[in-house]
Amino acid sequence: MRIPIKxxxxxxxxxxxxxxxxxxxxxxxxxxxxxxAESASRCLKHLIAARERQRARNKPRKRYLGTLSYRLEAAFKP
Ligand SMILES: [Zn+2]
Structure with a gap:
């Protein structure tokens, strides 16, 4: 049996x-x-996935480009 995490x-x-x-x-x-994941609760890939999941649910009209996931996306993608 494996030892439970305490x-x-x-x-x-x-x-x-x-x-x-x-x-x-x-x-x-x-x-x-x-x-x-240094600055958020998810890695960049899942940060974007979570954002787009919420976008699909909430259908916002705008994108707030100052949000962390957009800033990280811009920094890591050429
Ligand atoms: Zn992840």
Missing amino acids: DEFTNLAVSRQRKYQLRKQRDRRCTECGAP
Whole structure:
């Protein structure tokens, strides 16, 4: 049997997925894939995916280009 993780999230009354997300956030990693994520809760790929998911749901008329995911996108893509 594998040894269960014992940390500050072990006894929280939240789902296993939420604990995974909280642990990744604490370790400054993407909450979806575990890749390094320095300035946000997700890596750039998943930051963009999450943004576009919300865009599809909320159907906003404008894009706020000052948002972190747009700034990172501009910085990393030529
Ligand atoms: Zn990711």
